Amino acid sequence: MTERDAVTPDPDLLARLAALAVRVGANLQPGQVLAVNGQVGGHEPLVRAIAAEAYRAGAKYVDVNWFDPLIKRARLELSAEDDLDFVPPWLGARVEALGAARAANISLVGQVRPGAYADIDPARIGRDQLPALRQTAEVINRRELNWTVVPAPNAGWAQHVRPGLDAGEALRLLEQDIRTVCRLDEDDPVEAWRARAVELQASAARLNAHGFDAIRLQGPGTDLTVGLLPSSRFIAAGMDTIGGIAHQANVPTEEVFTTPDPARVDGVVRATKPLTLGGTTVDGIEVEFAGGEVVRVDATTGADVLRGWIERDAGARRLGELALVDGDGRVGRTGTVFHETLLDENAASHLALGSAYLMCLADEADHERANRSAIHVDFMVGSPDVSAIGVAADGSETPVLVQGAWQG
Known part of the structure; x- marks a missing residue:
């Protein structure tokens, strides 16, 4: 032993x-x-x-x-x-x-x-x-x-x-x-999570009120525009089953997330944290998209492993999730890189290649347009230096997350 x-x-x-x-x-x-x-x-x-x-x-x-x-x-x-x-x-x-x-x-x-x-x-x-x-x-x-x-x-x-x-x-x-x-240092962790859920759900509601056509991420090595489907909605801190059972899919959770339009993603994004994929560390990730599809993947370590995953099927080369994480979350404040997506994705805004979440689409007519894949691979792209900007259908832009703080 x-x-x-x-x-x-x-x-x-x-x-x-x-x-x-x-x-x-x-x-x-x-x-x-x-x-x-x-x-x-x-x-x-x-x-x-x-x-x-x-x-x-x-x-x-x-x-x-x-x-x-x-x-x-x-x-x-x-x-x-x-x-x-x-x-x-x-x-x-x-x-x-x-x-x-x-x-x-x-x-x-x-x-x-x-x-x-x-x-x-x-x-x-x-x-x-x-x-x-x-x-x-x-x-x-x-x-x-x-x-x-x-x-x-x-x-x-x-x-x-x-x-x-x-x-x-x-x-x-x-x-x-x-x-x-996990807020287990609180006298009542359940109540602590309820309070945080209210904050996250309010952030999602503010984003949804804008009705953005796309979200643009800008920062060092990153300039990426992620289109949204007509009924894409940000959700946070809770889901319901078809039978009405409420549950919290990630513990901890600090994100608000939505389903992008897999055909409208363009630009370059650079990861801000390493990704652990199938037991292998993939670091220094840079991904380029054109017309929604990955056209280039580079990394300082583990690039071939990530490339292998995105060859799984056609949907593996497109986005299934966009998530925004503010600076008030506890995971990011630890300053620890956990080398586990559950925790690291709740420290920073992130994207996911592969399968989309249909519960983020308010109109079933958009379900057929959502990405389908056998994989769902999150990689972290957020930091205080990366801003998220909402883009309206007329092209006008509204800052939504700057230096880790929600705007407006």
Whole structure:
């Protein structure tokens, strides 16, 4: 057993995270099945705490789906090239069955084996995109699941965030950050999230009142115009299932987001934070769009992995999400790069290549125009130096987010 394996998360923090995930994030209802997705080698303590909390809340059954990054490494090393993009149909069938059962779902993030694929051919990594599944986006867009994603503190992830520290010290600091960004340091975290939700929803309402035709991002290395569909609406801090169950899809969340027009994205955008994609760090990203499609991808590290992902299908080269994040969010204020999209995307405005969220479209007539893909890859493009400007149909411009502050 290594030192890292011997270091375990704080049980009190796990209990509070589990309660937040079950009661606020997924908002599990009595009699529902709860699906939990976690990684072996670090997520087990939180998965067990979530299962216990779910049964206290009246879960009918807790179904745990485990992913082992070291088994994936074996496949990447040894599998035949043509087998790497094989996705067993029963994996997608499970997701479809959970949607049909109107289940709840909690997914955990926080790499347990950072760098596990560091010496693997990037082209092979790009072909095996598991555990990501196309059916997940489809079930979410049909609003069949009340779902959430939460961070799972573990020593492997902690040492990736703070590589100069021993496992115990790194984990304690990561736990401190998670308490802060998840508002678990508040006497009443549920009420704290309700208050923040009101702020985020007010920001979304102000954006929607303008009825912008596009959003322009401008900053160092970035000048990108993202067109919006006629009924695109910004939403924040909460969704509802088709059955009316409210849930918070990300814990933490600090974003307001919408669905862009995948045919109207033009210009260049430079990422402001590294992206962890399938266990590989992609840093120094620069992407150029023309007519909505990616025409160039560069990066200082991991470029071939990102290029592999966007070759998945036609929609993978177009945008499915535009999200704006202000400077009042707790994630950005930590100053920590977490190397996990759940947290890093809530520190900075971001874009997502791939599948769009249909719940951001007020008119079903626009659903057919929204982007479709088997992937949804967020990358962070915001900073205090990057401004967001609303563009009206007549071309007039209105600043909406400048130096991290909402305008107007």
